[in-house]
Amino acid sequence: MVISFSRNVISDNDNTLDETNGEEDPSELEVAAETDRRNEMSSSIATLRANPKYSDFLILCGDHIFPAHKAIICSQSDFFAKVFDSHFSVGYRIASSSLASKLLTTILQEACTGRIRLPDHPLVVLLLLDYLYSSDYTFYLDYDFPTSFLAEGQSPPGDLVDRLHCCELSVHIHVFLVADRLLIRGLKYLAKEKFAEILRKASFPTVYPRAVREVYTMTSIHHRLLRDVVVDFTLDALHSHGERGHFDPNFPRHILEEFPEFAQDLTTKLVDEWVEDEKSIASDLMQIAEYFRLC
Structure with a gap:
């Protein structure tokens, strides 16, 4: 079985226009191009899986x-x-x-x-x-x-x-x-x-x-x-x-x-849980005691 990657074409980015002058947004085009390059690389590596020509x-x-x-x-x-x-x-x-x-x-x-x-x-x-x-x-x-x-x-x-x-x-x-x-x-x-x-x-x-x-x-x-x-x-x-x-x-x-x-x-996990619960209860009791002491 060969897992291949389909090349993603980001049409929304290709058609993105700058609202002020009607031109394409360069930053979004760069993101789309970078995504496209990554997909091409993934696709190329996956293709090697099906083609033993260059295997070593x-x-x-x-x-x-x-x-x-x-x-x-x-x-x-x-x-x-x-x-x-x-x-x-x-x-x-x-x-x-x-x-x-x-x-x-x-x-x-x-x-x-x-x-x-x-x-x-x-x-x-x-x-x-x-x-x-x-x-x-x-x-x-x-x-x-x-x-x-x-x-x-x-x-x-x-x-x-x-x-x-x-x-x-x-x-x-x-x-x-x-x-x-x-x-x-x-x-x-x-x-x-x-x-x-x-x-x-x-x-x-x-x-x-x-x-x-x-x-x-x-x-x-x-x-x-x-x-x-x-x-x-x-x-x-x-x-x-x-x-x-x-x-x-x-x-x-x-x-x-x-x-x-x-x-x-x-058993170890159960004991660990119990210890943590006891620590939490003790901490809560100390906070309550401190509250009443300050009162």
């Missing part, structure tokens, strides 16, 4: 081959930049993930031939490239991506909408993890936001437990950014259960028993 290395993923351009990829990924610049040293720590030394050695060797093989699912790599060439990516199914969560023991829900939400959440988790491993900060935050957006609209009793299981199975304590999304969403659901039409009053407590780390994170 290949990303291999399973049986799929993705042409890429070092200038675009390396400028956004410290991982790829260091691979091609051969700046990896012994003991180099790639973000928070533990990439096996054997895999890293293989990647470095392949980089010398202009080929890099990634162990991720082809759809995840495709969305990764979509982001690098367009600053965004759009979820869709391709390359036989599993229609249920990948965590061991997961089963897809019966409802088709719930199943689609589960699949999309899984895709965003995988994109987050590959962005974290390849040191692409912008993509990591974008995947986190997309994950949070789908989690908010998905069915709580059906999709939520699967989302918790997926996140805490596939991530580690170093992936605080994504785990916090699940914990914060849980707190929000608990605090606003009367306003959520699809909220199940029987909170899936088995998740707390199944994932002690999740239970610990949730």
Whole structure:
């Protein structure tokens, strides 16, 4: 899939006249021209995605081959930049993930031939490239991506909408993890936001437990950014259960028993909230006491 940018023609600016002399406003014309130039640049970069003519290395993923351009990829990924610049040293720590030394050695060797093989699912790599060439990516199914969560023991829900939400959440988790491993900060935050957006609209009793299981199975304590999304969403659901039409009053407590780390994170957040509330109450009481003292 190629995400292309359509060139925006700002007709209002093109026809803007100065009210005093009937001439076009130069400042607005400059803004329109600058916008047009930016759109042309974005369109040109996106076009490279579909045209392998000027690509200077290949990303291999399973049986799929993705042409890429070092200038675009390396400028956004410290991982790829260091691979091609051969700046990896012994003991180099790639973000928070533990990439096996054997895999890293293989990647470095392949980089010398202009080929890099990634162990991720082809759809995840495709969305990764979509982001690098367009600053965004759009979820869709391709390359036989599993229609249920990948965590061991997961089963897809019966409802088709719930199943689609589960699949999309899984895709965003995988994109987050590959962005974290390849040191692409912008993509990591974008995947986190997309994950949070789908989690908010998905069915709580059906999709939520699967989302918790997926996140805490596939991530580690170093992936605080994504785990916090699940914990914060849980707190929000608990605090606003009367306003959520699809909220199940029987909170899936088995998740707390199944994932002690999740239970610990949730408890920590609850305690932090309580402490902040107590501080706020204490501050209010002190202000009231000071008011009466002055009276």
